[in-house]
Amino acid sequence: MEHRDWMVLGKQVSDWIKEAADQLRDSLSLPLEISEKSAHNDLVTNMDRSIERYLVEKIRTAYPDDKIISEEGYGDGVKDKTGVLWLLDPIDGTLNFVMQKRFFAISIGIYENGKGKAAFIYDVMGDELFHCLTGHGAYQNAKKLPKLTEVTIENALIDLSATWLKPNRRIDEEIMTDIVRRSSGTRAYGAASLELAYVAAGYLDAYFTMRLSPWDYGAGLILLSEVGGCYSRADGTPIDILEKTSVLAARPGLHAYIVDHIQKQVKKGKIISEPK
Ligand code: IPD
Ligand code: CA
Ligand code: CA
Ligand code: CA
Numbered sequence: 001m002e003h004r005d006w007m008v009l010g011k012q013v014s015d016w017i018k019e020a021a022d023q024l025r026d027s028l029s030l031p032l033e034i035s036e037k038s039a040h041n042d043l044v045t046n047m048d049r050s051i052e053r054y055l056v057e058k059i060r061t062a063y064p065d066d067k068i069i070s071e072e073g074y075g076d077g078v079k080d081k082t083g084v085l086w087l088l089d090p091i092d093g094t095l096n097f098v099m100q101k102r103f104f105a106i107s108i109g110i111y112e113n114g115k116g117k118a119a120f121i122y123d124v125m126g127d128e129l130f131h132c133l134t135g136h137g138a139y140q141n142a143k144k145l146p147k148l149t150e151v152t153i154e155n156a157l158i159d160l161s162a163t164w165l166k167p168n169r170r171i172d173e174e175i176m177t178d179i180v181r182r183s184s185g186t187r188a189y190g191a192a193s194l195e196l197a198y199v200a201a202g203y204l205d206a207y208f209t210m211r212l213s214p215w216d217y218g219a220g221l222i223l224l225s226e227v228g229g230c231y232s233r234a235d236g237t238p239i240d241i242l243e244k245t246s247v248l249a250a251r252p253g254l255h256a257y258i259v260d261h262i263q264k265q266v267k268k269g270k271i272i273s274e275p276k
Pocket of ligand 2: 042043071094
C-alpha cells in the first residue's frame with residue numbers, strides 16, 4: 001500500500017466537509033424532496049443523496065483504491081476490513097435536518113485494516129468540527145479535548161433514545177430503568193455521530209442505543225478511543241465495524257458499570273438482541 005500522509009488527508013477531508021456543509025446550509029432555503037424509507041420517520045432527502053455523491057466522488061478521485069461504506073447507496077459492497085475503509089454518513093440526523101433545520105452532522109470515519117485512523121464529525125449549523133488523527137489528539141474545532149476521567153452514575157448524564165424505554169421486541173425496557181433512575185438525567189439529540197462526539201468531549205457521560213449502522217458510529221468510535229473513552233455492544237462484547245450493532249459508549253469506569261448492570265439483568269432473564 002502507498003504511504004499515506006494522514007495530515008494532508010486531514011486537511012483535505014476538512015475542506016470537503018466544509019464545502020458540503022455550505023451546500024447543506026444553502027439548501028435550507030430551497031424546497032426539499034423528501035421520501036420515506038422503512039417507516040414514516042425514516043426519511044431520505046435529495047440532499048442526503050447529493051452530499052453523499054459529492055463526498056464519494058472526492059474520495060474516489062483522491063484515493064481510488066480505498067473502499068467506502070455509506071448510507072445512501074453510492075459506496076461499495078464491502079465484505080472485509082483490509083485496506084483503507086471510509087464509513088460515511090452524508091447527513092446524520094436527517095429527521096432533525098427536515099424538522100428542525102439544525103442538529104445534523106456530516107460524519108466520516110476512516111479505518112486502515114480495521115484500525116481507526118481519522119475521524120470527522122461536523123455539526124453543520126453549530127459550525128463545530130470534532131476531529132482527530134489517531135495518536136495526535138482529538139479536537140473540537142481548534143480546542144484539544146482532554147482525556148476522559150471517571151464519573152459515578154449519580155453524577156452522569158446518560159444519552160439514550162426513549163425507543164428503548166418503551167415496550168419493543170429487541171430489549172426488555174426495564175433493563176435501563178435503574179441506570180436512568182440513578183443518573184443525574186437523560187438527554188437525546190437524534191444524531192448518533194454528534195452524541196458520540198459529545199461523549200468524547202465530556203458533555204455526555206454515556207450514550208446507549210440498540211441499533212446503529214457503520215456510517216452512524218464509524219467516526220464517533222475513533223474519536224472516543226482518542227480520548228480514552230470505552231465502547232462495546234450492549235452486552236459488553238466488541239463491535240464489528242462492518243455490522244449493524246447496539247452501541248454503548250461511555251467514560252471509563254461508567255462503561256464497565258453499565259455493562260455489568262446489563263449482564264446482571266440478562267442473567268435474570270431480561271432480553272437484549274442485536275440488530276439483524
Ligand atoms: C440516525 C440518527 C439517529 C439514530 C438512528 C440513525 P440518520 O441516522 O443517527 O440518532 O438513532 O439510528 O439511523 O438516518 O439520520 O442518518
Ligand atoms: Ca437515514
Ligand atoms: Ca446516521
Ligand atoms: Ca444519514
